[in-house]
Amino acid sequence: MKAIKTVGLILFIQGFCFFNGIFFSATYSLQQETVTARIADEAKRKLFLQAAHSLLEEKDISVFSFVTGLQKIFEEVNQSQVNEYGITQEEILELSMRRGNQFSLARVDSLYVGQDAISNFKKKAWQDYASWLEGRKFDSSDALRNQLQEIAIKINQYAIINQVGFDRYQVKDLTYTLTKASAAGPVQSNHILFLVLTIGLCVAGALLYILPKLNLPPGIKNNGIYFNAMKNTGWLGMLTGTWLILFYVVLYFYPEYMTQWITLVDPVSKALNGNEAGRFFLYGFIYTLCILVMGVRMLIHYRHSKYQVLRTCSVMFFQTAFAFLIPEILIRLNKPYFDFKNIWPLDYSFFFDSRISELISAGTIGLFMLGWGIALIIMGVPVLVYFFGKRWYCSWVCGCGGLAETLGDPYRQLSNKTLKAWKIERWMIHSVLVFAVVMTAGVIYTYWTGASWFLFFDSYQLREVYGVFIGVGFAGVVGTGFYPLMGNRVWCRFGCPLAAYLGIIQRFKSRFRITTNGGQCISCGNCSTYCEMGIDVRWYAQRGQNIVRSSCVGCGVCSSVCPRGVLNLEVKAEDGRFGKPILVGNNNIGIAAAQPKKASWTK
Template sequence: MNFLKRYANWLHLQWPAGKVEKLPLAGEDGETNVEGIRVVGDLTGIPLLKFSADTGAKAVRAFLEESRFEPSRDPEDKILDVAIIGGGVSGIAAAREARQKKLHFAVFESKESFSTIRNFPKGKPIFTYPTDMEPTGGMHFRSEVKEDLVEELEAQQQDAQIEPVSAKIESITRQGDHLFLNKDEGEPVVARAVVVAIGRSGNHRKLEIPGEEKDKVFNRLHDPKEFTGQKVLIVGGGDSAAEAAIALVEAGVEVTLSYRKAELTRPKPENVEKIKSLSSSSDEKLALKLETEPTAIHDDAVVLRSRQSDQEETIENDVVFALIGREPPLEFFRRSKLKVLGDRSLSFWLGMGAFVLFCFWLYHWKGGKPVPFYGYLPNWLSPNPGALSNWLQNLSGTIGSWFRDPATLLGTVSRSASTPSFYYTLAYSAVVVIFGIRRIRYRKTPYITVQTYTLMAVQVLPLFILPEIILPWLGHNGAYDSGLGKWFADTFFPSVNYDPNGREYWRAYGFILAWPLMAWNWFTAQPLWGWLIVGSIQTFVILPLIIRRWGKGAYCGWICSCGALAETLGDRHRHKMPHGPKWNRLNLLGQGILAFAILLMIVRIVGWIAGPDSLASWIFTEGASKLPLLNYGWFVDLFLAGVLGYGLYFWFSGRMWCRFACPLAALMHIYARFSRFRIFAEKKKCISCNVCTSVCHQGIDIMNFANKGLPMEDPECVRCSACVQSCPTGVLSFGRYDKEMRPVYDLLNASPVQKNENDKS
């Protein structure tokens, strides 16, 4: 058991497993599931001033581009063209844009404009990255400290003649063509469109310990000099905690900084360096206590517990700052019927259940498999795929003769089209192409363009046209009747009676899909030596070599048909992949499936040697296709890969099969532990926004590598580039280590931020 634990840790469990914060689900330009409502600013996941302003202005422009949006532009109209909830940077940016477009609008703010910035500590330095970014709408950020920034923002607000209305909006409801903003007091406000710019202004997170309710406990620092000469505990590990600690020490305060993790990774590099410098100085004004957490707060002391030793320490204390962030205002969104990431309502489960049932039917129909403990599908659930083929072949005239003659392309197609797999593969390929084109248009980077065209080409040519049309057509034209052609066909595509084209051309999938993903070229009654040789070279030579250089994603993200659908149809659903430690443990399921495949292969080889009547052959037959529910053919190929793999697509992302259960991926995870591929991170650019982690449909906690400046080496990575492409500051880059362990970056640019920077340089 110790070996298994060490193996599990070496392969999967040693990697970070942070979770993704719940936020409202928003698409391009803040679009939500409720028509006419867009969310902007911090709610999009990027806590940067310039991005906040950019999203606010873009949301208003997006409304103007909608055909349904018909503004009155009449200031006397009781119905607002645009209602803006929140008077922060993104809200005022939206208001400035609305003013410029001469819209009838109002800004509703429950406190005061720019309240989040006003609550920064006195003299807080301001970072306005990216430095060369010009936000849409023209707001500018030139100040370097808090007080100057507030003045600068107020001036821009006044120049645009924006006077926020003091009101707290409790919810938004849609009635017909209009949206009603329900206030805590008074009549609702009616609008044609709403911009939600309230930021993450929910309740402060709680320590959940005795004494937290005491007057000495605060959630924000205003003026550090108020606490000069006192003993202060700061709890937290982000920029707010680090900057508060620095400001208090500089004001002559004795500070203890407690953080539950082993190192400070979330703050900006300059803040981390300053904290380390202060904590190691001789004046002992800052005590840095990592891997600790408070367990009780008393009038004159605080109890800290070590997360390593579980021992407690009592320290003298006058004031506590719990700077552990805020909960997003999720109840506001739920009351307004806006979908929140991770929320799973009854309709969620019913919708998913219905689609899983559809996939259950689809894969039993496509594979012609009996339903366990029931039998084959009834006729009314088994549409005859040969009906169209028969109709085409019964046409009169020249066209009918073409369809009847298998030597013509039309004749070959009509025979292939008499099987369910033809329609399934045709639909699969069409979906990859259609959604692949959409992905290229939406995510405009050189990497995604080349990757997606490659996936489309592999799916359409060798995985559809070759087995369904080209190979059968060659066969009907005598290419396999004698000589080398006959040897080739007999070696790779044995003759059979059940296939309308006379041979098992479906085995050609094995030229692309390696064992054990394509297991059935090896799981045969008699050894097919051609496939055993080809598959062995693929699985044990080619894959280790390409993974060594380019990572597992060179196959999963560029070649595999499962990956093709996940990167195209699943592109807009990647954020739905669950994250966290328990899900990381489930990654090990694939190792069990891989072990099952290896065990079956060993038994199969023994059965070949011992003969068809041997115990080994009987065990193989039971394990491969007959054992109820748990046989490999039904449980792995049909149920896990098909029914669940695709049935959960729109609810838990398109990589559930790839991440958790694919036996080939499980094998490649082992290879990937020896790979030189990495996602490199430029730590000084990282703002710990967690966008990279949230878009990873393999569940990797990428931010936990990036904010430490560590190369990402989790073997789950499929090189989809979502993290690199989505990073707002261009932190991440694909690359590998050379023989001297020096980073070598990919030539294909996957980061739009880096591409823009390179274009300007």
């Protein structure tokens, strides 16, 4: 048994080393045909190729030199366009020298009389950015000039780059696609071999490491967990956390550097959706494999508990079918990418104009998807939480919860159980919910009216801030990268707006509760230790009080690890749900003495 585990560990380490090794395995050469195939706009392509002459001559350079070269080209093109199309000081002076210090678009037309591309661009730009100034009088020509100066800066900074240069989204997208298409290395020459040598070896090694646990008798064994460098924020945990954080940072912000990893899964992507893999295909593929492999570990680890076995099978199924396979097959059928179990506000882009337009234009199936998503928010969530508690989603269906319950299970004991953490948790998660609601209201307002200014913010900027800080930073980088540092439910506990919404319903209108048989409790503390949501379960158990907490995801591990069968996850009539503490056989402990200072939090 030990030998099989050792072989598994060696295979896993080898696969992981290969995986990291191929990161820098390619060299890069830019070809004119590659540019032609990827920059559709002829004028921009011409400009790019003019600026790219030195990079076109360089062959087999490193990814860092290549990406730096591309960025220089985009900067050069944009700067040349600003020089050519930019509003000059003379033009501003000319427009501000008007009797009555009044701005007029007629003056703009008389300034740019030519019909060439530059004059037409400038006329249109002034109309777009300054029509609101039409006829407005200023106290002095200086005041008018200052106002025009501000508008000219916007035109020079945004309008030129967006219309005749490369905006930041195009720069990001083209940097990635050109880098991926210009790579040459061992992975490109044999995808399957390297897929087997990297991800294949990791999966095989992990399974060989896990399967021998079947020889042990059923029942949870967490012996020595606090002496394990991986599971108690030791050096191995720190290293793992750092790797995960770096992975997420590169995935979200610098995908052009991980093109070799993405190329690795091209064959899988082509087989499923007919296209080359993108970064999120790679992410979805690895994510699903992690849930499946670590799901096997969960099935063995908790095989004495039917609840845990069913729950684990459920998250494995929903991730594989609903989050991974069905959306990819939809793409193959030319239908919109859609995860039927991802619910707003966790799916924060659900109401974005681009997505609503895509669904509406997809016909009946698109309208069904739109209706399905809205029905889940309005009816599915409240009804199911009422009958089953938030666990139906957080511990049985959700992809984030699925990863937390499988890959994150070895770290559940690291969740902070202090009252301070509980206080921070409530402030943070409900603030994110409010943020998501306000951001979405702005998005919907912009969709209906076409105006981006909503109340006192720009809806486009707000959705971007939300996306970067919550969608990427919190849910991705912190949410998973911090597993080995702060436990497996950092995102679910402190940041997920859907968990907050589910939790509010669970707290006030649900049949779900955990009942406690206080007289049986021996205060061992296992339940509190392994509660991933940081709930001090023992405190309730000692008092014989029902646990009715908004944050409880109903994972049931507190009940599974209890040696005395004290805890029971139940759905019953609401009556008596908020029962008072009942101390059985513990007459010498007064209720008041057992209450913590902030007892009102449990009410």
